[in-house]
Amino acid sequence: MNTEPSFLSKNRIKELARLKQKDNRLQEKLVVVDGFRTLEQIKFYGINPLEQYLLEGMQPIPIWDNIPVYYISEWDMHKICDSEHPSGFAALFPIPQAQKVNFNCAFYLDRISDPGNLGSIFRIAAAFSIGTLLLSPDCVEVSSPKVIRSSSGSVYKVPFQQANISELKALKGRIILADAHKGQALSKFNFQPEEKLIIVLGSEAHGISSEVSSLTNEALHIEMSSAIESLNVSISAAIIAYHLFIQRNTNNLTK
Amino acid sequence: MNTEPSFLSKNRIKELARLKQKDNRLQEKLVVVDGFRTLEQIKFYGINPLEQYLLEGMQPIPIWDNIPVYYISEWDMHKICDSEHPSGFAALFPIPQAQKVNFNCAFYLDRISDPGNLGSIFRIAAAFSIGTLLLSPDCVEVSSPKVIRSSSGSVYKVPFQQANISELKALKGRIILADAHKGQALSKFNFQPEEKLIIVLGSEAHGISSEVSSLTNEALHIEMSSAIESLNVSISAAIIAYHLFIQRNTNNLTK
Incomplete structure (x- = not known):
């Protein structure tokens, strides 16, 4: 030593x-x-x-x-x-390395440009067993020290890969847009354990791009007070990831 | 004009x-x-x-x-x-003004010193109808421009007041510590609509002070993967606030 x-x-x-x-x-x-x-x-x-x-x-x-x-x-x-x-x-x-993995549940991060938000979403993914993070072109660089710090190191734990629109399509998952105002309510959202879910999160500044939106008719929203227009993307990610984590555990217990 | x-x-x-x-x-x-x-x-x-x-x-x-x-x-x-x-x-x-209000549900923020976290918790409180924020001594100043920005202006919406340990006690609420590892699981946590809940959140750096901990035997934790030691306090606040919001709405519907 x-x-x-x-x-x-x-x-x-x-x-x-x-x-x-x-x-x-x-x-x-x-x-x-x-x-x-x-x-x-x-x-x-x-x-x-x-x-x-x-x-x-x-x-x-x-x-x-x-x-x-x-x-x-x-x-x-x-x-x-x-x-x-x-x-x-x-x-x-x-630097953390991208890798392709099989997954049950992924977040597709559409143009998340704030390093604090991207890092925070990595940490959330580690906490709630999100299988992989799919990064659109124009996401901030994963190996940025700010991202690594905000992730509390989780960029080294959670698999991630770049995915443009055709790579996203090729994954053949059930794509669901996380939208502030549309789709079904998160608390009522359920899924089959064997389903391959891809939840799309957009940035506050840019929202979800029309190319990605055009891939699906499904959306879900987080129920909230009408006092506020939207949530920060990492806050939305956390609430959705926790809900999926609890649902998956409940599904597994009742199988 | x-x-x-x-x-x-x-x-x-x-x-x-x-x-x-x-x-x-x-x-x-x-x-x-x-x-x-x-x-x-x-x-x-x-x-x-x-x-x-x-x-x-x-x-x-x-x-x-x-x-x-x-x-x-x-x-x-x-x-x-x-x-x-x-x-x-x-x-x-x-500057935003402290005010004492009646509440059903409050967060007690124990020494939250990061302006981004405090602001984010104000925004979450607005989104999920947390009645008031109780701020321990040594919390960062609410009128800091960083707090106001992170709150997306919600410091002007959500009532808040300073509360030291004796003021916290005097509120006579059901005090529950948000702890990473102890207490009952959040997803199983329920309460009566008329109850006066006070959920205590501590900072990552300092945790919850022993004076506050000594006021209660109740704690709750957010279920998560064992891969990670803790969540950022604003992420915890969001997940708890959403759960309470959904429970309260469900309780109201089934009354």
């Missing part, structure tokens, strides 16, 4: 700082993730980083036992971390 | 910029809110601002017909608005 702290060269700091740019991340296939809680959750998922970086002086205990540790200055921590107020903990990971 | 655009003096811009600081806001009891969608929702709630500010050059259409309009430069918009990328729309409002 090598847990002796070492220090990083100026050149190495520069290399790591370059990973803040999307193009460099995608080319190197590496990303620096910071935040104690996020790293703890990634560890909980059984994922190991390549290196871990701790703030010198504070001498915090490394999160992973068997991964090389480097102590760095607060100044350098700011250079390599994307967040405004980096914690004393950061680590270098391979 | 006076909708002729005017311009603001340098001194007036300075006065408005001072409102970015909490102390000045609380002293003047005024806040500048920016963002087209937030302002539209505030208008939908029937709330009027004192003045509205539009970006000169873009000549956007004022949101309110009968409220004085001032055109200001992009530079000045940045000075008076708190958000990083102000939209072309801002307006001056009295």
Whole structure:
């Protein structure tokens, strides 16, 4: 076990700082993730980083036992971390990889451009066993440090894949639009355990695109007070995911 | 109707910029809110601002017909608005006022310090008819522009009040802790329509304080996959609020 702290060269700091740019991340296939809680959750998922970086002086205990540790200055921590107020903990990971999987239930995310929302939906998918996330073109990049932080590391747990309109069609699922005002009420929505559900969520700014809408006649809405026009997309995702999770468990129990 | 655009003096811009600081806001009891969608929702709630500010050059259409309009430069918009990328729309409002109301169902927010989370919970409360929000000492300030934006203006719709531990006790409600791991499962949770429920939500960083926990033996948890340790507090709030909303409607229908 090598847990002796070492220090990083100026050149190495520069290399790591370059990973803040999307193009460099995608080319190197590496990303620096910071935040104690996020790293703890990634560890909980059984994922190991390549290196871990701790703030010198504070001498915090490394999160992973068997991964090389480097102590760095607060100044350098700011250079390599994307967040405004980096914690004393950061680590270098391979970027999360898309993968095609079989699924019973997926969310199709139509042009979700806010990193906080995308990350939050990954975390919700992990919590409520959504089988996969399908990302339309123009969704924000999954390996963005903001997405990874908001996901609390769940980008490393929940399978995801890019899917344009023809790839979405080719999946041959039961496509249902999550719409604020149309379709059946969520609390009454039911499905067969063996069905392949694809719930479509659009962004607040853009809604669901007409190409995707044209693929289905089915919609569902979350019942709510008439005082409000719509919910944030990650809030809608959470309420729908929980409902499906409870329904699926009930279906399994009564089978 | 006076909708002729005017311009603001340098001194007036300075006065408005001072409102970015909490102390000045609380002293003047005024806040500048920016963002087209937030302002539209505030208008939908029937709330009027004192003045509205539009970006000169873009000549956007004022949101309110009968409220004085001032055109200001992009530079000045940045000075008076708190958000990083102000939209072309801002307006001056009295800060939201605490008020004591009778309620059937309240959330007690225990040391919620993240403005995005507090705002999001206000929006959820508006969507699912939570009667009031009770704020512990050390919650983030309701009149923070970040809270108002995240709430999509719902700080002007949902009644709220400060409540320390003895004020919470004095409300004599059925206090239930929202706990990630303890208590009864949310999907099985039921209540009588006439009951006065107070659901306690703690922050991720601090959890629920021991003083509040000691007031009750009741807890409820949101069922979820074991893959994940906890949910973001606004996500938990949404799932609980929706469940209560559906239960209450069902109870009312079957009465």
